[in-house]
Amino acid sequence: MTDETMDADADVVAGNPPPSARVPLDRERIIRAAIDHIDTAGLPSLTMRRLGASLGVEAMSLYRYVPGREDLLDAVVNHLINTMYDDDDVLDMPQDGWQDFLQRLAHGVRRVALAHPKAFPLVASRPPEAPWLRPPLRSLHWVESFLAGLSREGFSDDAAVAAYRGFTSFLLGHLLLEVSTHGADVGPLDVLDDGSQEPPKLDAYPHVAKMSGALSEDHAAAEFEESLENLLDRLQLLRLEADS
Amino acid sequence: MTDETMDADADVVAGNPPPSARVPLDRERIIRAAIDHIDTAGLPSLTMRRLGASLGVEAMSLYRYVPGREDLLDAVVNHLINTMYDDDDVLDMPQDGWQDFLQRLAHGVRRVALAHPKAFPLVASRPPEAPWLRPPLRSLHWVESFLAGLSREGFSDDAAVAAYRGFTSFLLGHLLLEVSTHGADVGPLDVLDDGSQEPPKLDAYPHVAKMSGALSEDHAAAEFEESLENLLDRLQLLRLEADS
DNA sequence: ACCTGAACACCGTTCAAGT
DNA sequence: ACCTGAACACCGTTCAAGT
Numbered sequence: 276m277t278d279e280t281m282d283a284d285a286d287v288v289a290g291n292p293p294p295s296a297r298v299p300l301d302r303e304r305i306i307r308a309a310i311d312h313i314d315t316a317g318l319p320s321l322t323m324r325r326l327g328a329s330l331g332v333e334a335m336s337l338y339r340y341v342p343g344r345e346d347l348l349d350a351v352v353n354h355l356i357n358t359m360y361d362d363d364d365v366l367d368m369p370q371d372g373w374q375d376f377l378q379r380l381a382h383g384v385r386r387v388a389l390a391h392p393k394a395f396p397l398v399a400s401r402p403p404e405a406p407w408l409r410p411p412l413r414s415l416h417w418v419e420s421f422l423a424g425l426s427r428e429g430f431s432d433d434a435a436v437a438a439y440r441g442f443t444s445f446l447l448g449h450l451l452l453e454v455s456t457h458g459a460d461v462g463p464l465d466v467l468d469d470g471s472q473e474p475p476k477l478d479a480y481p482h483v484a485k486m487s488g489a490l491s492e493d494h495a496a497a498e499f500e501e502s503l504e505n506l507l508d509r510l511q512l513l514r515l516e517a518d519s
Numbered sequence: 520m521t522d523e524t525m526d527a528d529a530d531v532v533a534g535n536p537p538p539s540a541r542v543p544l545d546r547e548r549i550i551r552a553a554i555d556h557i558d559t560a561g562l563p564s565l566t567m568r569r570l571g572a573s574l575g576v577e578a579m580s581l582y583r584y585v586p587g588r589e590d591l592l593d594a595v596v597n598h599l600i601n602t603m604y605d606d607d608d609v610l611d612m613p614q615d616g617w618q619d620f621l622q623r624l625a626h627g628v629r630r631v632a633l634a635h636p637k638a639f640p641l642v643a644s645r646p647p648e649a650p651w652l653r654p655p656l657r658s659l660h661w662v663e664s665f666l667a668g669l670s671r672e673g674f675s676d677d678a679a680v681a682a683y684r685g686f687t688s689f690l691l692g693h694l695l696l697e698v699s700t701h702g703a704d705v706g707p708l709d710v711l712d713d714g715s716q717e718p719p720k721l722d723a724y725p726h727v728a729k730m731s732g733a734l735s736e737d738h739a740a741a742e743f744e745e746s747l748e749n750l751l752d753r754l755q756l757l758r759l760e761a762d763s
Numbered sequence: 764a765c766c767t768g769a770a771c772a773c774c775g776t777t778c779a780a781g782t
Numbered sequence: 783a784c785c786t787g788a789a790c791a792c793c794g795t796t797c798a799a800g801t
Contacts, residue, residue: 299764299765299766300765300766322792322793322794323793323794323795324792324793324794332766332767333766333767333768334793334794334795335766335767335768335795335796335797336765336766336767338794338795338796339764339765339766343794343795344794344795396644399643399644399695400640400643400644400695400699402699403699403700406700406735407731407734407735409696409699410695410696410699415721415723415724415727416724418724418727419723419724419725419726419727422726422727422730423725423726426726432729432730432733433733435726435730436730436733436734437742439734440696440738440742441742441746443692443696444692444693444696444746445692446692447691447692447695447696448687448688448689448690448691448692448693448695449688449692451643451654451691451692451695452653452654452684452687452688452691455644455646455647455653455654456647456650477659479659479663480659480660480662480663481663481667482663482666482667482670482679483659483662483663483666485676486666486676486679486680487651489676489677489680490651490680490683491650491651492680494684498681498684498685502685502688505749505753509749543783543784543785544784544785566773566774566775567774567775567776568773568774568775576785576786577785577786577787578774578775578776579776579777579778579785579786579787580784580785580786582775582776582777583783583784583785587775587776588775588776764801765800765801766799766800766801767798767799767800767801768797768798768799768800769796769797769798769799770795770796770797770798771794771795771796772793772794772795773792773793773794773795774791774792774793774794775790775791775792775793776789776790776791777788777789777790778787778788778789779786779787779788779789780785780786780787780788781784781785781786781787782783782784782785782786
């Protein structure tokens with residue numbers, strides 16, 4: 276046992292990569308780095324070359340673990356949605372009724388969206404694998420959970436599917452808009468923000484001008500809650516209807 | 520419908536500018552060509568160089584009329600929304616009550632979305648100029664129309680603004696999902712579609728499998744109508760409430 | 764086994780130069 | 783006045799070659 280190997284062991288114990296033999300890349304680490312990069316620098320700035328650099332590696336190395344940039348973005352979307360596996364507030368099946376079940380699911384998705392405002396539009400806009408895999412619930416796992424849960428709770432097949440449609444378009448509309456105000460796409464990074472955001476001239480738009488105060492208030496959380504309640508009320512009616 | 524090699528001859532036959540003195544480019548023509556390109560080839564394939572080529576010109580010429588690619592995409596979004604100026608079914612102010620007014624507006628936006636399924640996601644995902652310019656109603660003109668119309672029909676300022684929020688997130692959720700099934704983003708063009716779309720294995724997802732029939736049915740139009748009715752009912756309640 | 768250098772085809776954009 | 787050639791910096795991706 277040489278001094279060299281002991282040093283390496285110490286690094287390993289500390290969880291750091293040994294300097295002599297760098298810890299190899301892996302898919303998971305690449306995907307996480309991609310999400311980090313999008314969160315901080317925005318999607319348009321995510322480049323294979325820059326992503327490689329942030330991992331201390333040349334861009335070409337990434338292709339050993341990821342087929343290409345498009346597939347990487349798909350993987351990012353999957354990863355974000357699968358984040359909800361680790362969310363103890365999101366259940367895999369109803370425990371206190373389907374309303375509670377859907378409420379937990381909705382808030383779980385919202386938490387992901389708010390945690391990654393710059394990445395969430397990807398979840399909304401990537402072309403789905405199947406036409407019925409509707410964003411933002413675009414994982415077979417969660418769709419299965421949704422349908423199984425509602426079936427168990429007395430929804431007919433048609434009602435469960437209709438509920439799935441309503442639920443997804445509710446989530447997509449609300450969260451995309453909520454997130455787009457919090458931190459948008461950020462195309463080319465805008466510099467020299469001298470404090471004044473330079474709003475458009477409102478002279479020709481008197482109502483917009485008069486209501487600009489109300490328009491700027493942020494009631495996103497309350498609106499989400501309220502619309503969700505309304506949706507659940509509608510689904511309740513659906514549940515009671517006979518199959519068509 | 521455009522055969523590039525024939526363009527010059529076609530122009531002559533149509534009595535358009537003679538080939539010797541080519542008609543100069545203009546912003547409008549560039550934007551239209553961009554929309555055409557996106558409609559037929561998808562957004563990712565829209566390139567300054569290709570767009571130039573489709574107009575019989577080198578890419579650099581475009582910069583005389585458009586500051587850059589990002590601004591061009593903004594202009595495309597504007598153009599699409601302004602399309603509704605020419606839609607006689609969309610009114611600039613209420614004539615048969617606010618419900619009819621909003622219904623016409625909603626259907627107008629839906630018509631634009633369905634006419635340009637590959638471009639509509641742009642309307643949804645471009646960062647808005649102001650946080651209260653919510654997609655897909657992202658033009659001051661239409662927001663002013665919306666608020667003025669509802670004011671005239673007895674909505675308080677707060678109620679009109681709340682209605683605006685509900686209306687936009689309804690439109691965004693529904694139309695984005697409807698459009699995404701009709702013709703999605705189309706990242707890298709997929710070739711060799713040998714007929715089988717290769718659906719994911721559903722063995723582990725029994726409910727998805729059992730309901731795959733119902734999941735594949737397209738009730739988009741009916742759902743849009745129904746959700747819109749429900750939204751209008753909610754807005755009706757809003758209209759009757761006192762200002763908070 | 765894992766990473767890289769060099770190369771290819773393609774981007775957006777600028778600018779001096781052509782007509 | 784309008785367009786282009788040439789150039790720059792930067793992409794994604796491949797592959798033979800290095801260690």
